[in-house]
Amino acid sequence: MPHWMMERNVQWVLAGCVLLGISSGVLGSFALLRRRSLMGDALAHAALPGVCAAFLLTGTRSLGFFLVGATVAGLLGAFCIQAVTRHSRIKEDTALGLVLSVFFGFGIVLMTIIQHSPKANQAGLDKFIFGQAASLIEADVRAMAVCAALICVAAGLLFKEFKLLCFDSGFARGIGYSTMWLDGLLLLLIVLAVVVGLQAVGVVLMAAMLITPAAAARLWTDRLDRMVWLAGAFGAAAGALGTVLSAVELRMPTGPLIVLSATAVFVVSLFLAPRRGLVARALRLIQLRARVAREHALRHLYELAEASGRWEERVPLQELAAVWGEPVAVVRRQLTRLEQDGLTWHSGEHWGLSASGLQSAYEVVRNHRLWEMFLMHEGQLGADHVDRDADLIEHLLPPVIVRELERLLRVHGREPELPPSVHPLAGTGG
Amino acid sequence: MTNARIHEGRSDPHTPAPTPQPPHPKPHTQNPTPDTPPSAPPLEVHDLTVAYHRRPVLWDIDFQAPEGKLIGIIGPNGAGKSTLIKAALGLVPLASGWVKIYGRPYVQERNSSGYVPPRESVDWDFPTNALDVVLMGRYGRLGWLRRPRRADVDCARECLAKVGMADYALRQISQLSGGQQQRVFLARALAQEASLYFMDEPFSGVDAATEKAIVAILQELRQHKKTVLVVHHDLQTVREYFDWVILLNMRQIAVGPTDQTFTPENLQKTYGGRLNIVTEVAEAVARGVQVGRT
Numbered sequence: 001m002p003h004w005m006m007e008r009n010v011q012w013v014l015a016g017c018v019l020l021g022i023s024s025g026v027l028g029s030f031a032l033l034r035r036r037s038l039m040g041d042a043l044a045h046a047a048l049p050g051v052c053a054a055f056l057l058t059g060t061r062s063l064g065f066f067l068v069g070a071t072v073a074g075l076l077g078a079f080c081i082q083a084v085t086r087h088s089r090i091k092e093d094t095a096l097g098l099v100l101s102v103f104f105g106f107g108i109v110l111m112t113i114i115q116h117s118p119k120a121n122q123a124g125l126d127k128f129i130f131g132q133a134a135s136l137i138e139a140d141v142r143a144m145a146v147c148a149a150l151i152c153v154a155a156g157l158l159f160k161e162f163k164l165l166c167f168d169s170g171f172a173r174g175i176g177y178s179t180m181w182l183d184g185l186l187l188l189l190i191v192l193a194v195v196v197g198l199q200a201v202g203v204v205l206m207a208a209m210l211i212t213p214a215a216a217a218r219l220w221t222d223r224l225d226r227m228v229w230l231a232g233a234f235g236a237a238a239g240a241l242g243t244v245l246s247a248v249e250l251r252m253p254t255g256p257l258i259v260l261s262a263t264a265v266f267v268v269s270l271f272l273a274p275r276r277g278l279v280a281r282a283l284r285l286i287q288l289r290a291r292v293a294r295e296h297a298l299r300h301l302y303e304l305a306e307a308s309g310r311w312e313e314r315v316p317l318q319e320l321a322a323v324w325g326e327p328v329a330v331v332r333r334q335l336t337r338l339e340q341d342g343l344t345w346h347s348g349e350h351w352g353l354s355a356s357g358l359q360s361a362y363e364v365v366r367n368h369r370l371w372e373m374f375l376m377h378e379g380q381l382g383a384d385h386v387d388r389d390a391d392l393i394e395h396l397l398p399p400v401i402v403r404e405l406e407r408l409l410r411v412h413g414r415e416p417e418l419p420p421s422v423h424p425l426a427g428t429g430g
Numbered sequence: 431m432t433n434a435r436i437h438e439g440r441s442d443p444h445t446p447a448p449t450p451q452p453p454h455p456k457p458h459t460q461n462p463t464p465d466t467p468p469s470a471p472p473l474e475v476h477d478l479t480v481a482y483h484r485r486p487v488l489w490d491i492d493f494q495a496p497e498g499k500l501i502g503i504i505g506p507n508g509a510g511k512s513t514l515i516k517a518a519l520g521l522v523p524l525a526s527g528w529v530k531i532y533g534r535p536y537v538q539e540r541n542s543s544g545y546v547p548p549r550e551s552v553d554w555d556f557p558t559n560a561l562d563v564v565l566m567g568r569y570g571r572l573g574w575l576r577r578p579r580r581a582d583v584d585c586a587r588e589c590l591a592k593v594g595m596a597d598y599a600l601r602q603i604s605q606l607s608g609g610q611q612q613r614v615f616l617a618r619a620l621a622q623e624a625s626l627y628f629m630d631e632p633f634s635g636v637d638a639a640t641e642k643a644i645v646a647i648l649q650e651l652r653q654h655k656k657t658v659l660v661v662h663h664d665l666q667t668v669r670e671y672f673d674w675v676i677l678l679n680m681r682q683i684a685v686g687p688t689d690q691t692f693t694p695e696n697l698q699k700t701y702g703g704r705l706n707i708v709t710e711v712a713e714a715v716a717r718g719v720q721v722g723r724t
Contacts (some may be wrong), residue, residue: 033556157575164566168552174519175570175622176537181501224557407501 002006010247013133013200016141017156017239017258019199020209023148025235026155027193028214030186033166037214038093039078039187041207042100044194046077048107050205051112051128063143067195074191077103104203131202131255133243140199147196151189155228162186163224201255208259213238215224216266219273238262295364297334298343300324301353302361302416311419314345314352358418365416373408374401461673462535470533472497472626472657473518478527480517486525486680488513493676493685498655500648502662502672502688506701509679512548512663512699515628518659519545541570544624546615548631554604561599564590567621574703589617594643609640616644618654627651627658645671668692 019160031040050073054065077099084095111125136144155162164172165182175178190210196205217230242258271278300323304315321331335351338344343357353361374397397405409415471494478491488510495501503511516522517605518529520536531539564586565578572578578586590596593613598606606614612632619627633641648671651658659676662668668675668688675692677683677700684696 160569163558163575164569167556167558167563168547168566170516170521170547170551170565171545171618172569173521174540174543174547176540177516177569218557222557222559223562227557269465 009134012138012141013136013247013254014240014243016136016144017133017243018236019141019144019148019239020200021213021235021237021239021258021262022232023144023193023196023235024209025213025217025231025233026228027151027189028210028212028235029217029224029231030153030155030162030166031190031210034183034186035209035223036186036190037211038096039081040190040194040210042077042081042096042103043074044198044203044206044210045100045107046073046103047191047194047198048128049073049103050076050107051198052107052110052125053282055114055125056110060426061113063140063195063199066193066198067143067147070195070198071102071188071191074194075187078187101297106202107203113132118362120344127202128198129202130253131198131200131205132168133200133246133254133258138200144196144223146191153234154185154189158182158185159225159228171293201258205255205259209235209238209262212259212262212266216262216269219269219276234262234265239266255395269310294338295368296324297331297338298353298357298361298364299368301344301351302358302365305353306416310350311358314347314350317349317351320351348395362416362418369409369414369416370402370405372414373405373412377405377408440500444467451632463714469497470530471495472532473517473659474530474533476527476529478514478529479519479525480513480522481525481610482522488517488678488680490681491517491527491678492682496660496674497657499557499657499673500652501657501659501676502668503659503678504662504665504668504692504700505678511678512630514676514678515545515659517710519543519628539555542560542621542624543626543628544619544622546619546627546632549608549612549615549635554606554611556603559600559602560595560606560610560617561586561590563603563614564617564621567618567715569714570622585623587618588646589620592620593617593647609636609639610638612636613643615682616647620647625656627656629658629660631661631663665697 029405031037047070051066051068054069055061058065080099081095084090084098085092114125124135161177161182164177165179169179172315193210194206197209201209215355216234217227220230221227238261239258241261242254245257246252246254274280300320301315303321304323305311317328317332321328324331335344338357339346343354344351345354441507466508473495475491475493478488479486491514503514505511517524529536531543565582568578568582570586587599590599593616595610595613598610603611603614605635616632632644648658669692672688674686675688676685677691677696679700683700684691
């Protein structure tokens with residue numbers, strides 16, 4: 001274990017930052033889905049005057065009193081936001097900004113008053129703006145642990161209720177949930193999470209801890225329970241990483257490092273997450289483009305041969321490019337790729353389908369035309385579900401409907417053929 | 431009729447006197463079986479007014495919905511069709527009047543009504559799958575803090591199968607088509623196992639096949655004596671789909687069986703726009719004075 005890990009103080013700070021990460025990650029998930037992320041920011045800023053007022057009133061620096069002060073101020077802030085949106089034409093975002101800055105400004109005024117008082121040194125309240133994790137002591141961490149436990153237990157017990165509230169609050173009210181009560185509870189828990197993080201991360205950066213781990217977790221999964229677990233884990237990891245970095249690189253503030261760590265987790269997720277990540281999306285797009293280009297090449301070669309009726313003949317590249325509407329160079333590259341797969345062959349600038357190429361082209365064209373028929377006659381066919389992304393129509397529609405589509409192809413004279421003269425496997429494709 | 435009343439009086443000996451009849455008693459169309467006391471109508475709305483920001487959006491609503499019927503709520507945009515449903519479900523405050531479900535205030539009868547909200551009312555990118563959404567229909571019966579049990583999951587699966595979505599149970603909801611999402615919402619309402627259903631535009635933005643499937647489910651619900659109120663836009667299909675209609679344009683224009691109520695005159699009153707209301711008032715106030723447009 002490195003020497004800095006042995007220090008008792010660092011261990012407490014580490015524990016505190018992990019707790020802060022877990023609680024804000026878990027709660028941030030619900031706040032994000034309920035579209036209350038910015039509310040978290042407003043509440044964090046609103047907590048500052050509450051904390052200052054608590055100190056002024058009690059004269060002691062105790063997390064318990066701070067909690068009460070921050071909760072009262074936070075709820076007052078939330079109430080102001082609702083009152084402003086309800087009784088004026090001002091929209092919620094403006095109201096949020098208004099309350100956020102007014103409360104923060106008032107907090108700074110109170111803080112200045114405290115700093116001019118004899119107890120200034122004892123208070124150390126100025127650390128609450130940007131946070132100072134190093135100032136965490138055992139008592140703080142114990143209080144944080146209680147808050148974090150409360151948050152996690154509440155999120156676990158009310159998981160189903162919060163899920164429904166976030167997804168469909170109208171339905172929730174319809175079955176008798178008091179959404180006002182649930183929203184209020186969610187708000188209260190957010191205030192709790194904010195208070196947990198206040199000392200380490202500060203009011204200014206607290207919103208980042210509520211938003212970032214949850215947003216990162218959302219990229220990795222499509223299930224709420226996993227998202228909540230992941231957000232907690234990401235938050236904890238960010239807390240730990242930030243603390244460690246700050247302990248190793250001396251004189252770097254912990255709070256911003258924690259937020260930067262969380263951001264790093266988010267950026268990595270943004271790129272690497274499966275399915276929703278940018279890399280995965282780019283790969284899917286590339287694959288799709290390649291498949292479409294390949295099918296286009298096969299289809300155009302097939303349809304040119306079909307039109308002329310001379311299946312053995314090769315087509316000039318120019319003619320193919322004209323039909324396809326792509327530059328000659330692009331068409332040649334695509335055909336060369338197909339040749340590597342043994343689907344096309346050429347002599348000079350004349351290209352044709354090989355035996356297996358003809359088979360593939362036949363399948364592509366048949367599928368394409370079945371789709372065409374399906375889209376034309378969708379209404380009459382009464383097919384319930386269509387997954388437009390599916391590769392082959394046969395995998396998707398019941399055989400009865402595929403047979404009906406084949407009949408329609410014949411009616412419309414669009415049935416593709418697999419010329420027996422060229423291909424020994426002819427007839428097995430249908 | 432008389433027998434039913436005598437029976438009513440006998441079945442409840444604690445009632446000191448026969449309950450006062452409403453001024454216009456609605457004749458009982460279905461004869462209640464002798465074993466069960468005659469039940470209150472599934473939905474009774476009396477003198478209902480709803481206002482948003484002091485501006486009334488719905489007023490003079492007064493009707494009783496009969497049991498086991500498919501009832502269309504018809505009217506132009508902004509006529510208050512969704513608001514009527516929301517008022518019945520207790521989702522918007524009432525400025526006046528009351529709503530009773532099976533003779534009791536809504537809060538006491540939540541589990542006997544099911545709700546299909548408009549599809550656009552939720553974010554379909556929410557991290558959940560189709561089965562989980564349907565399972566939400568069980569929450570009302572589960573109560574607070576209790577997690578869904580095996581039986582609830584089975585019920586949800588059954589409901590998904592009923593709407594033809596069994597194969598899509600574990601599909602993320604954003605990957606479903608509009609029609610499939612609508613089916614999921616319908617399945618969720620079925621999972622509520624209610625006897626009175628409110629559906630807000632279940633046919634909006636769905637393909638023809640889904641519309642047919644939904645209509646089939648509505649008819650099945652009717653067979654099981656369920657009452658279904660549907661906000662509906664397409665006037666072409668009203669006669670085909672609904673036994674009863676509620677014609678609405680901020681106030682109640684007409685309520686009753688489709689063949690008697692869904693008439694050109696009533697439609698004219700409903701869809702003639704606000705101009706028509708103005709016209710009627712003007713005519714009443716000052717006959718002979720030129721009214722309306724020519």
